[in-house]
Structures are given as structure tokens and as C-alpha cells.
Amino acid sequence: MKKPSDFLLIERINQCPKLASLKSINDTLKDLLDSEDSFVSQIAEVIRLDPSLTTRVLDLVNSIFFGSKDSARISGVEEASIFLGLNRIRDLTAATPVIEEIFKLGKKSSSFPWVDFWKHSIGTAILTREILSFAEEEFEHEADYVAGLLHNLGILILAITFPDHFSEVYKKEYKSYLELLETEKERIGWDHAKIGAYYLWNHHISEEVVDSIHWHNQPSEAKASPKLASAIQIADHIVRQLGTCGMENYPVNSDDDNMKLEGWTILFGDNPESENIKSQLKSSLERLGQTLNGVI
Secondary structure (H helix, E strand, O other): OOOOOHHHHHHHHHOOOOOOOOOOOOHHHHHHHHOOOOOHHHHHHHHHOOHHHHHHHHHHHHHHHOOOOHHHOOOOHHHHHHHHOHHHHHHHHHHHHHHHHHHHHHHOOOOOOHHHHHHHHHHHHHHHHHHHHHOOOOOOOOHHHHHHHHOOHHHHHHHHHOHHHHHHHHOOOOOOHHHHHHHHHHHOOOOHHHHHHHHHHHOOOOHHHHHHHHOOOOHHHOOOOHHHHHHHHHHHHHHHHHOOOOOOOOOOOOHHHHOOOHHHHHHHOOOOOHHHHHHHHHHHHHHHHHHHOOOO
16 A cells, blocks of 8 residues: 655644643633632532533543443532542543544544543543653643543554554554554654644644654654653553553563663653652552442
8 A cells, every 4th residue: 555645644643633632621720729728619619600611521420430430420520520620620620622523533433442542542531641750740630630631543544544554563463563653664754653643733632742652662753741751651551551542452561661762761861769769659450440440
């Protein structure tokens, strides 16, 4: 199959629908979430002022934690806030517009395994933030969660814009993620990380998110956010240990292999607590497995 030109790649990617704005949450809600003196009832009241936001938050909360189990579904915003805690509400309210639009994109590809993609993306988002906390790194405006969530967006865009190339590349097994990236470049011209980064850059997503997604498989190449790219790389590989591999068909890393990743060296290479961090990540992975168990 002939490799598309850069011009054709750009034209097709530009034809994908635009993501919803990440600034859709109003200032009042942000102030309440950031304040140590806020009450859950206040936050719930602000969410209720926006019917669209209320619907998105409840739908997302229920799909993530209860799947289709109607008997366990949460029906109230305040109940959802109490169940999730303020930090998770902050994550979800920031991410729901993005997830909603990605879901629409996924529906456009009949052959795309949406459930696997969703679980892997959510898991990577949650674990990216955990890994950065172990490294004592913080990012503003939910950049860590959103970048983890969108790290494989390029795979979805590839499935929509070049379905034949997508099938050719992703139906094969690979010895490593590096072999997959090389195959993408040979058959398509760009790897999925570059495709996703270009899409997000073209829709005015922040530089640190775009840069970290572009280089999440090779974080030493990142210019704006090497530590965020590193956390995504580690999270991406560790989440696969739960069996939530998304689309990428290569062997799952062992714990020792994860410590050999570029990202691990950048974040924890000289840290005397590396073994302790590895142990903490195991505990995080167990909790994450329970969370993802009810997704969709």
C-alpha cells in the first residue's frame, strides 16, 4: 500500500471534527475546586447550573465506575461528588468535554475497538498523575490528566482518516513498541504520536500537552515537557499489565523492563527511592484495576 504524502496526511487530519474547548468549565467552579474551604454541596450546586455539564459528569461517572449496571447508577450530582471526591471531580470536569468528542470520533469508525481504547486511555491518565506525584512534579490546568488521556488519540484519528493503513499496521504483532513506531513511519509517514500531537496543536491545545503527547514514546526528545512525556510513557506501559493494552500489539513489559524506559531514567534515574516507587506503583496498579473493571 502506497504511503500517503505529508500533504494528504495533513488534509485528512484537518477534516476530523474539532475537540470541545478545555476551557468550558466556568471560573466559579474552578475557584471552588481549588479552594480548601469549599463544601461538596457548593460544588454540586455550581455543576447543576449547567445542564450540559451535569449530564456529562453523571454519564461519565456512571460509565467509568458502574458500566451498564443500572441498579448501582449514581443519579445526583452531590452524590457523585461525595463518591468520587473533589480531586476526581476536578479531573472529570476537565476531561469530560474532550472524552465526549473523542467518543463521537470513535463512533465514526465501525471497526475501531472503542472499549479497549477507552479503558487504556483512562488508565493511563490516572496513572500519569500518580507517577508525577511520586516524582513530586505538578502540572496546572489538568495538563497531566488530559495528556495521559489523549496520548493515543493519533491511533483513533488514523483509524478514521486512513482505515486501510490502520488495518495494515495494527493487525500485526510487534516485538516492541519501537518496532511498531518504525512500521507506522514506513507505511504512513508519521507515527501515531505525531498524528495526535498535530491534531491537538491544530486545535490550540497547550504546548506542554502537545509536546508530551508527541514524544511520549521517546521522552528524551521532548522540549517543553520531558517529565510529563516520561510519566505518560511509564503509565502507558504499566497499564498494559492489567490487560488494557489499547491497540498496540507488542509484549507487555515486566517491572524491570519498565525501569529501563527512557521516561523512568528521566524521572527516577538518580532517585535512591526507585525500588520504593516501584512498590508504590504496584499498589496504584491494583487500585486502578478495580477502577477500570467497571468501565463501559
